[in-house]
Amino acid sequence: MNPALIVHGGAWDIPEEAMEACKAGCHRALAAGWSILSRGGSALDGTEAAIMVLEDDPVFDAGYGSHLNLDGRVECDAIVMNGATLRAGAASALQRVKNPIQVARKILEHCPHMMLVAEGAERFAKEHGIALCSPEDLVSEAEREAWMKCKQDKHAPMFHRGHEQGTVGAVAIDRNGNLFAATSTGGTCCKLPGRVGDSPLIGCGCYADSEAGGVSCTGYGEAIMKIVMAKTAVDLLRQSETCVDSPADASCGVSSAQLAARQAVHLLARRTHGTGGLILLDRNGNPGFAFNTPRMAYGYVGFDGNFITAV
Numbered sequence: 001m002n003p004a005l006i007v008h009g010g011a012w013d014i015p016e017e018a019m020e021a022c023k024a025g026c027h028r029a030l031a032a033g034w035s036i037l038s039r040g041g042s043a044l045d046g047t048e049a050a051i052m053v054l055e056d057d058p059v060f061d062a063g064y065g066s067h068l069n070l071d072g073r074v075e076c077d078a079i080v081m082n083g084a085t086l087r088a089g090a091a092s093a094l095q096r097v098k099n100p101i102q103v104a105r106k107i108l109e110h111c112p113h114m115m116l117v118a119e120g121a122e123r124f125a126k127e128h129g130i131a132l133c134s135p136e137d138l139v140s141e142a143e144r145e146a147w148m149k150c151k152q153d154k155h156a157p158m159f160h161r162g163h164e165q166g167t168v169g170a171v172a173i174d175r176n177g178n179l180f181a182a183t184s185t186g187g188t189c190c191k192l193p194g195r196v197g198d199s200p201l202i203g204c205g206c207y208a209d210s211e212a213g214g215v216s217c218t219g220y221g222e223a224i225m226k227i228v229m230a231k232t233a234v235d236l237l238r239q240s241e242t243c244v245d246s247p248a249d250a251s252c253g254v255s256s257a258q259l260a261a262r263q264a265v266h267l268l269a270r271r272t273h274g275t276g277g278l279i280l281l282d283r284n285g286n287p288g289f290a291f292n293t294p295r296m297a298y299g300y301v302g303f304d305g306n307f308i309t310a311v
């Protein structure tokens with residue numbers, strides 16, 4: 001089958017001046033993932049490569065440049081899930097790892113458990129060949145300044161250019177039909193140390209089932225958890241085409257993948273009054289995306305092989 005790839009760089013109030021950087025980051029992530037998938041590489045390698053590019057880019061809230069917690073430290077979460085086996089690898093509260101998605105992958109492939117946290121996760125990472133860095137290496141100057149302002153006053157989005165959230169995610173299908181979804185985040189700014197959001201939780205921030213599709217979410221984690229949004233979106237993919245905003249008929253002109261994405265975000269708004277977004281691929285590789293924040297950074301590979309990015 002034809003490979004497919006979709007990525008996101010978070011749903012938030014992306015200010016005008018950050019739009020180009022977000023789009024460029026998504027483009028680079030697509031390029032990294034697609035260079036693997038288009039040559040017959042695996043969806044696991046493709047998602048990992050795409051996520052690593054986004055983690056390394058400080059415009060996003062994952063890996064280097066993540067938001068700081070109340071103690072002024074970066075604390076990262078990541079997950080990757082295999083749609084064929086329904087097995088996930090997830091790591092949370094990492095303070096000494098540059099690319100948390102690599103730890104998630106090691107857990108997926110080599111750990112009898114599906115989720116490890118904090119010091120135990122870092123020990124596992126080290127034992128499996130991932131170099132640990134100093135916590136300071138993950139702190140960008142911009143985030144330190146923002147954190148100082150929050151501390152002097154009180155936490156406020158304006159100290160972050162309106163940048164409250166910018167989790168990253170990717171979903172890929174390879175030529176053999178393998179489907180993987182992944183999410184990586186630094187969580188929310190000024191969070192309590194030890195806080196875990198939706199992102200690394202199976203079914204909340206990420207889900208993949210080859211029978212239906214794969215999803216990566218972003219947004220207010222405490223709301224996303226309430227409706228188990230990633231699993232909800234995958235379940236919606238299983239259902240027949242039903243349009244939320246207008247009656248279901250052929251003239252609706254919206255793909256079932258796109259409908260499922262919209263329905264999940266609609267449910268988030270209706271049941272939790274929370275904000276967020278998601279990307280997905282259905283099992284045939286059709287992309288879907290939706291958000292109820294002012295903007296979301298995302299990109300996918302079109303059927304002609306072109307990269308489509310938007311904010």
Ligand code: ASP
Nearest residue numbers: 165167187197218219221
């Ligand atoms: N969902 C993430 C969290 O709550 C934040 C985000 O997506 O931007 O940790």
